[in-house]
Amino acid sequence: MQLRALEQSFNNLRQVWPHAWPGLPVVLRACVARLGGVSPRGAAAKVVACALALAQDMERHGQRMGAHEPPYHNRLHTADTLVSLTFLLQAQRVHEGQVATTLQQREALMLLAMLGHDAEHPGTRNRYPFELERRSARRVLRAMRSQALSQSAQAEVEALILATEPTTLRQSASRALSACRLSQFVCRAALIREADILSSALPVLAPSLTRALAKEWGRLDAAMGRRLLAPQAREKFLRDLARFDSPAAQALGLAQVVARQSRP
DSSP: OHHHHHHHHHHHHHHHTTTTOOOHHHHHHHHHHHTTOOOTTSHHHHHHHHHHHHHHHHHHHHHHHGGGSOSSSSHHHHHHHHHHHHHHHHHHHHHHTOOOOSOOHHHHHHHHHHHHTTTTOOSOOOSSTTHHHHHHHHHHHHHHHHTTOOHHHHHHHHHHHHTTSHHHHHHOOOTTOTTOOTTSHHHHHHHHHHHHHHHHHSTTTHHHHHHHHHHHHHTTOHHHHHHHTSHHHHHHIIIIIOOOOSHHHHHHTHHHHHHHHHOO
């Protein structure tokens, strides 16, 4: 049921992209509302204010880029990841038996990291590990400093953004995730990684997203873009990167979705 609702959310985004696009701040507010909103005096409120300011800045930048915005790493991808993380956080709350009715600071920092994880992505590829992730992290940290968010909060968000680097996906171990809790960084990083690739793991969205990424890569290397469209590339993605080991991902049935696509 929740997976169908998530797919519908993705469809809703695509129905308005790009010509009736409401903007990243609207998407972010909807995600915050789905997680219960924020208490005005709560610790999460300041983080959400920072995220909304960053979202507005990213939206203006995307609008200025127009047709030059990357085909894949664009505002739609950012929205996809925010929605994905929201559903994963809801499922994780249920797994942990949480009774929270409003957004918690830890969750708000995760949303901020997700929002900014590709904030400086120009539609290229890393020339060395963490190149683009560090660029994006620096932009988010500037926004956090402007809002006087703590050093510990900045360190948390930076670490979460770096966790989206592709080699960390390949190297991440699934052990200890089956019972992980949001109080553990390994769990928070796992949810961020899963949210980053969740839409691409769904067969209903995979063709269009693969074409978008192939177009993006093709601008750098036409042969590389064509290779991404081959069935072997999809198989490699599902085998090496589409790991959904967190309790939240398990509750949404994402491992089964991947397994069905991997069968001969």
